[in-house]
Amino acid sequence: MKQGPGFLHVARNVILVSLALFACWTAAFYITKSAYAYISWNPHDLISLLINAMLGFIFFGLFIVIIGPLVKGREYDFLHEMIQALRSISRGDFRVNLDSDFVKRNGRPGHNHPFAELVDSINDMAANLKVMEDLRQEFISNVSHEIGSPLTSISGFARALKNKDMDQEKREKYLTIIETECVRLSRLSDNLMKLAVLDSSEHASHKTSYRLDRQLVTLVLACEPQWDDKKIDMNVELEEVEIFADEDLMIQLWINLIHNAIKFTPEGGKIDVFLSQSEDKVNVRITDSGPGITKQDQLRIFERFYKVDQSRTRSMGGSGLGLSIVHKIVEMHDGTISVFSEPGEGATFTVQLPVRSA
Ligand SMILES: Nc1ncnc2c1ncn2[C@@H]1O[C@H](COP(=O)(O)OP(=O)(O)O)[C@@H](O)[C@H]1O
Ligand SMILES: [Mg+2]
Known part of the structure; x- marks a missing residue:
């Protein structure tokens, strides 16, 4: 029967709550009993039952208030961990890897923990953003390299051209190199511009x-x-x-x-x-x-x-x-x-x- 583990979980909770109720009402019974003996009062059965019931409810409420956070504590801690993870992502630190075992360990057997999907989404988001950030860094370093080498060459040959004794042939050769490198730079900026336009989601193609x-x-x-x-x-x-x-x-x-x-x-x-x-x-x-x-x-x-x-x-x-x-x-x-x-x-x-x- 596939429902087995889920049923066991519900049964366990029902037994725990019943035991808590039993303990609260027993405590209420004995406490009221000794209180009546102490003040030598013998209330009517109905009054005694009502007082007992009220006290039992109060004890049960206190029990939930005290025990609740202890049971839920780990879940709150994990929620806090998730918030921290989202904060680091928003700061640009994508080294986030939430422990998806936690949700597996704490989920009801046969059911997904409510956090499970959230944890996977946060981990996926961090991983995807990391890939994009790496690509961006690589792109910047490539662009710098592509711009850097022609500029080095242009400035080197321009400096050499300051030499007044240089013969005409050499001068022409250096000027041609400078021109070629300038053309390369302008083609690079052209291509980068084209890619940026094609990449932008607003690019509207005009098909005919x-x-x-x-x-x-x-x-x-x-x-x-x-x-x-x-x-x-x-x-x-x-x-x-x-x-x-x-x-x-x-x-x-x-x-x-x-x-x-x-x-x-x-x-x-x-x-x-x-x-x-x-x-x-x-x-x-x-x-x-x-x-x-x-x-x-x-x-x-x-x-x-x-x-x-x-x-x-x-x-x-x-x-x-x-x-x-x-x-x-x-x-x-x-x-x-x-x-x-x-x-x-x-x-x-x-x-x-x-x-x-x-
Ligand atoms: N027709 C081709 N024959 C040989 N290699 C080619 C050819 N087309 C492209 N390549 C190779 O692919 C690389 C990338 O091409 P491309 O993106 O057009 O860059 P590039 O700006 O160098 O032309 C080139 O550097 C070259 O090594
Ligand atoms: Mg080409």
Whole structure:
């Protein structure tokens, strides 16, 4: 019988209360009896019964008042502990771990203690806030690092330029480095701004119906100077596809992917851009003939600030935010993005979007 433990608990309480009542009325009986003997009074049976009953109730009340807090004491202590935990969370100290065994030990068998859910929620909240706080700290340290290194380089070369004896060629070289680092800083602030806007819950996307193939052609042509410079063979095969999406965000998505493909493809390499539609899904595939990405790195390239090769990416001016912006935009359109790559054999990024996202 599943109800067994609950029934035993109720039975135990009934027996305890009955024993308390029995003790109180017995005490009342003997106390009144000796009091009557002491003052030599022999009251009527009814009067004696009423006085007895009243005294019994008073004793029982006192018993509850005295015993109650003793029984409830541990529970109050635990409540206090929970309040303390909430106070430390509000102060930003998330090292909170309430003893959930307490509620298990003190709950009625077969029933959840009323605090049980609260304790789990407080522990979960503290753990989640701790994760968010760690991410925030990591983000700040990444941003500081990304800002710090170009600034060091800019100030170093600017100081060197103060030397009046420097020849023109060296001067030009230093000025170019300073310019590149400034461009990097401004791109970083641009990307950070974009991420902040995408992250904010107030970001309203403006979705419209438009021709995705036309958008992709325009963007590939806009990048022509870059891929033409590297003599890249750009192969574009697009079906006519109409999509319902935020046009501006989509531009950002394709530009980031196409720029990466161009950036990582060596001179004389090849890039393919495919667009097709199958049922209610749109598939965009961008394949390059760059160095490829290892399986391990494929798991992390969508993380903010993640760069596979710090020095190579640095020389190419990346900050590791491009793909996290891509990921965010795909997510906002209920789509998916995947990467297929073997080191040394190029990389393929596939974006799948619903034709009409919610
Ligand atoms: N097409 C690609 N081929 C090889 N590696 C790539 C490619 N696209 C991205 N990566 C790797 O993923 C990392 C993250 O990319 P991304 O977020 O766009 O940052 P970045 O600002 O460096 O371009 C890059 O540093 C690079 O190492
Ligand atoms: Mg990039």
